[in-house]
Amino acid sequence: MSVIDASIREDFPVLTQEVNGHPLVYFDNAATTQKPRTVLEAVQRYYEHDNANVHRGIHELSNRATAAYEAARERVAQFINAPDRADVIFTRGTTESINLVAATWGDANLQTGDVILLTEMEHHSNLVPWQLLAHRTGAELRFIPVTGDEGVLDLANIDTLLEGVKILALTHISNALGTINPVRDLCSTAKAIGALCLVDAAQSAGHLPLDVQAIGCDFLACSGHKLCGPTGIGVLYAQSHLQKVMPPYQGGGEMISKVEFQVSEFNVPPHRFEAGTPNIAGAVGLHAALDYLDGIGLQAIGQHSFELAHYAKERLAEFDGIRFFGPTTEHAGVVSFVLPEVHALDLATMADQQGVAIRIGHHCTQPLHEKFGVPATARASFYCYNTRDEVDFFIEVMQKIIKLIR
Amino acid sequence: MSATGHSIDELVGNFELLGDWESRFAYLIDLGKELTPFDPVDRCDQNRVHGCQAQVWLKIESVDDGRINIVADSDAFIVKGLIVVLLAIYSGKTSEEVLAIDGQAQLDRLQLASHLSPTRKNGLYAMVQRVRELAELEKAI
Numbered sequence: 152m153s154v155i156d157a158s159i160r161e162d163f164p165v166l167t168q169e170v171n172g173h174p175l176v177y178f179d180n181a182a183t184t185q186k187p188r189t190v191l192e193a194v195q196r197y198y199e200h201d202n203a204n205v206h207r208g209i210h211e212l213s214n215r216a217t218a219a220y221e222a223a224r225e226r227v228a229q230f231i232n233a234p235d236r237a238d239v240i241f242t243r244g245t246t247e248s249i250n251l252v253a254a255t256w257g258d259a260n261l262q263t264g265d266v267i268l269l270t271e272m273e274h275h276s277n278l279v280p281w282q283l284l285a286h287r288t289g290a291e292l293r294f295i296p297v298t299g300d301e302g303v304l305d306l307a308n309i310d311t312l313l314e315g316v317k318i319l320a321l322t323h324i325s326n327a328l329g330t331i332n333p334v335r336d337l338c339s340t341a342k343a344i345g346a347l348c349l350v351d352a353a354q355s356a357g358h359l360p361l362d363v364q365a366i367g368c369d370f371l372a373c374s375g376h377k378l379c380g381p382t383g384i385g386v387l388y389a390q391s392h393l394q395k396v397m398p399p400y401q402g403g404g405e406m407i408s409k410v411e412f413q414v415s416e417f418n419v420p421p422h423r424f425e426a427g428t429p430n431i432a433g434a435v436g437l438h439a440a441l442d443y444l445d446g447i448g449l450q451a452i453g454q455h456s457f458e459l460a461h462y463a464k465e466r467l468a469e470f471d472g473i474r475f476f477g478p479t480t481e482h483a484g485v486v487s488f489v490l491p492e493v494h495a496l497d498l499a500t501m502a503d504q505q506g507v508a509i510r511i512g513h514h515c516t517q518p519l520h521e522k523f524g525v526p527a528t529a530r531a532s533f534y535c536y537n538t539r540d541e542v543d544f545f546i547e548v549m550q551k552i553i554k555l556i557r
Numbered sequence: 558m559s560a561t562g563h564s565i566d567e568l569v570g571n572f573e574l575l576g577d578w579e580s581r582f583a584y585l586i587d588l589g590k591e592l593t594p595f596d597p598v599d600r601c602d603q604n605r606v607h608g609c610q611a612q613v614w615l616k617i618e619s620v621d622d623g624r625i626n627i628v629a630d631s632d633a634f635i636v637k638g639l640i641v642v643l644l645a646i647y648s649g650k651t652s653e654e655v656l657a658i659d660g661q662a663q664l665d666r667l668q669l670a671s672h673l674s675p676t677r678k679n680g681l682y683a684m685v686q687r688v689r690e691l692a693e694l695e696k697a698i
């Protein structure tokens with residue numbers, strides 16, 4: 152049995168509702184997670200008591216807002232074990248974090264012939280920004296292949312793949328497969344040839360303990376909304392020495408130290424990369440989310456999601472001809488599959504009629520699905536508040552749907 | 558009447574008799590099974606209707622006396638069922654008739670909206686759009 156008690160469901164107001172006459176079963180956590188009451192209250196409290204702009208005013212509310220915003224930065228640094236809170240840049244989310252690196256570090260450092268190494272399982276967010284960069288600079292994209300349906304990285308030719316690589320950018324956990332990649336080993340292999348490493352932690356932050364120093368990455372990106380925090384707030388961890396030489400991303404207020412009509416001087420990092428009024432309430436909510444998750448324990452959360460996914464796979468194996476995508480033994484709380492003759496769209500539409508929310512499609516990993524030769528898979532993804540009873544109900548729902556179709 | 562032999566009035570009448578989602582979807586799925594699947598060659602990019610979460614292919618099969626006979630196929634059952642509904646509304650009509658039809662109003666008569674997600678509705682309207690484009694082309698000939 153899991154160490155997480157189902158009573159934590161009471162912390163999530165959204166989970167108490169019925170959808171189409173059935174209790175909501177939310178299995179779309181890889182897309183976004185639900186928010187505990189403490190996060191909702193923290194955001195509400197901020198707006199009710201402290202709301203002001205940051206780093207500008209000399210009045211009490213601005214001081215409080217600034218303190219809250221910077222405390223959130225400190226909290227994030229602690230959460231990912233960054234050496235310094237200045238290593239933490241607030242962004243809109245993983246997507247913006249990766250775009251920031253590609254646009255600043257990338258434009259300043261890459262040229263024709265340089266190689267950007269990715270993997271075949273990257274989310275479009277960790278693919279398209281690099282395509283754009285390659286297009287601008289003449290750099291080349293290269294991909295670490297994914298083995299068959301078990302969906303792990305094929306590292307047999309990693310030394311050849313690494314030739315000429317300036318940056319390795321890869322996902323820690325695949326949102327489509329649940330694969331947990333050996334980021335620590337890969338970062339150290341890449342560093343050995345002088346390449347930088349970016350880890351897309353969108354699916355791992357909030358699912359397992361993160362330690363950027365142990366991983367050895369130069370950049371790490373994650374989103375608040377995937378770890379019980381609000382939407383519109385995310386994080387880019389970037390080592391201070393890199394931030395110092397990275398040109399600005401967007402121009403505007405906050406990111407400057409001195410502005411003349413023709414030229415400006417830029418603020419010190421990380422503020423240099425946070426142009427305009429930031430998502431202060433989002434940062435406050437993120438702070439509360441990290442407190443909430445640490446209160447449960449990340450190890451426990453990861454174990455709980457894994458056990459549910461494992462159990463779901465066991466039960467789903469009852470369905471004839473089911474094809475799973477992703478590793479069988481070690482994986483995150485994600486189950487992706489297709490059923491013969493049953494389109495994922497039919498499945499998800501009818502599951503929704505019974506209050507079960509699953510995701511279908513290519514999960515923003517279109518090239519990977521092309522490789523598998525399936526236009527769409529169905530995905531159930533779990534989090535700390537999901538239960539075995541919900542998995543059982545999902546299986547019942549699936550049985551009913553298949554009867555209807557066949 | 559369309560290739561599958563249903564009129565929209567008949568389908569609307571049948572849907573009205575069905576109460577819960579299970580019987581409505583079961584009926585939709587059964588309708589979909591009446592469609593003749595496309596040959597692999599017709600499941601091509603040219604016939605593909607984009608904007609649906611499932612794959613959809615649609616083409617004009619023939620034009621008799623100015624009446625456009627449309628055929629379509631999908632890899633998802635519910636979508637096939639919706640195609641039967643769509644063909645009941647549009648197939649076998651002249652291009653003037655096709656262009657005069659308020660597709661949305663006809664689809665709304667089925668009261669399926671509460672069962673369909675906005676993305677699905679977009680897919681349905683993408684099909685309607687394609688039918689209208691084909692009718693425009695026919696009209697221009």
Ligand SMILES: Cc1ncc(COP(=O)(O)O)c(C=O)c1O
Nearest residue numbers: 244245246274276322326353374
């Ligand atoms: C692996 C991975 N990377 C990046 C992203 C993008 O995150 P966001 O949309 O929050 O920027 C996601 C979200 O689905 C993801 O799963």
